[in-house]
Amino acid sequence: MLNRLAVIGAGAVSAAMVAAAPGMASAHGPESGGHGPHGIVRTDLASDQPDVGKIHDDKLKNSWGIALGPTTPVWVANAGSGFATLFSGATSHKGVSEQSPIKIPAADPAMTGQPTGQVFNTTKGxxxxxxxxxxxxxxxxxxxxxxxxxxxxxxxQVKKVTGAVFTGIGLIPTRHGTVLAAADARNDRIDFFNSNFQQISLHGAFEDHRLPADASVFNIQEVGGRTVVTYEVGSAYADPTSDKIQGFVDEFSNDGRLQHRLVNPGVLQEPWGLTIAPRGFEYPGDLLVGNFRDGKINVFDPRNGHFIATLRDDKGHPIVIDGLWGLVPGNGVAGDKDDVLYAAGPNHQANGLYGILSAK
Known part of the structure; x- marks a missing residue:
């Protein structure tokens, strides 16, 4: 894991996001098709790369966290530039457009910010x-x-935790009230903050003692009424030919009790992106898990963690997005509500990419 963080260097993580989708109730059993036979259409919308997407923006660098509210543009956190870039459109009625970017402060004012996960705040706290x-x-x-x-x-800047490397963030409704949870990949822990941004302890919550020693927390999000935590396996990244399991995903109750681990038939490869498939998408109501390592998006039954399928295009080829990070359903302002938006850091996180996935 630290090898991957070293590759990121001064620019790299989110997106946490709000899963604006139906509750976590699967509509399909294992291997069922949903809209599967029709396939998924991928459209790149914006990038810092020439001739990629409809909008060119040099601030799109290692585009990681992706978040939106019910009526907001989508926010894309760019760990390589220190900005959040904002986009709307890409709906059935409008082309994609861009709003003014938002600067994200760094821990050291002389440095560039490194925004990773992000979340839309649904509370008054x-x-x-x-x-x-x-x-x-x-x-x-x-x-x-x-x-x-x-x-x-x-x-x-409302908080700085010395020595932490936050790679994911989520708002979790617990019996203590809604808390902000941040995944610290360097120290393999989840830090919690109350609604005043004060750091608190939730003893024993959101822990899985069955994980191997080289697994490290990677992302945390509230998805469809449960808290989902992803883990990467550090030693696997150091050896790209390794056939070891290279990631885990746990589902917890929002009070931190482990419910189950996703059944992993070798498909989880540094999982980070999380969302529930929206109603008009393939496999509606099922959990979509995006892999950073191989860029694939896998589908799981959220009720029992069973693997269902890998998202594919209309020719049956897996959807592969180089450097895939965040996933979030559209809200009708940015993307249609049946679409899934994505952010990525392709070319070993040197570039940035924002785009949209639609059911064919």
């Missing part, structure tokens, strides 16, 4: 100091920062 306003978006940083935004051209 998490008020930004000296503003009286709750954060609209909360963004984690690979430099151990938590930043919050509610207006202006820049987010506000």
């Amino acid at each position: 998490f008020v930004i100091p000296h503003t009286g306003k709750p954060a609209a978006f909360i963004i984690a940083g690979r430099d151990g920062t938590i930043n919050a935004f509610n207006g202006g051209t820049s987010a506000v």
Whole structure:
């Protein structure tokens, strides 16, 4: 895992996101097709690469976390540039368009921010100091920062945890109230913060003692009424030819009790992206898990963790997105509600990419 973080270097993680999708109730059993025979259409919308997508933006660098609210543009956190880029459109009625980017502060003011996971705040808590306003978006940083935004051209740094490398973030409704959970990949732990951004302890919650010693927490999100935590296996990244299991995904109750682990027939390869497939997508109501390592998106039954399928195009080929990070359903402002939006850091995280997946 630390080898991968070293590759990221000064620029790299989210997106946590809000899964604006039906509750976590699978509509399909194992190997069922859903809309499967029709296939998925992938459309790249924006990138820093020439001739990729419809919009060129040099701030798209290692596009990681992706989040949106019910009526907002989609936010794409770019760990390689220190900005969140905002997009709307790409619906059945509108072409894609871009709004002004938001600067994400770094732990060291002389450095560039490294935003990773992010989440839209659905609560009245998490008020930004000296503003009286709750954060609209909360963004984690690979430099151990938590930043919050509610207006202006820049987010506000509300927390810094020395030595932490936050690679994922989520808002979790627990019996203690809604807490902010940040996945610290360097120290293999989840840090928790109350609605005042004060760090708290949830003793024994969201832990899986059956994990191998070289597994490290990678992402945490509330998805369809449960908390889902992904783990990467560090030694596997050091050996790209390894056939070892290279990731795990656990489902917890929102109070931190382990419910089950996704059954992994070798398909989890550094899993990070998480969402529930929306109603008009393939496998509606099932859990989509995106792999950073091989760029594939696998489908699991959220009720029991059983593997169902890998998303494929209309020719039966797996959908592969180089450097895949975040996944989130569209909201009708950015993408249609039946679509799934994605962010990626292709070419070993040197570039950035935002796009859309649609059922054919």
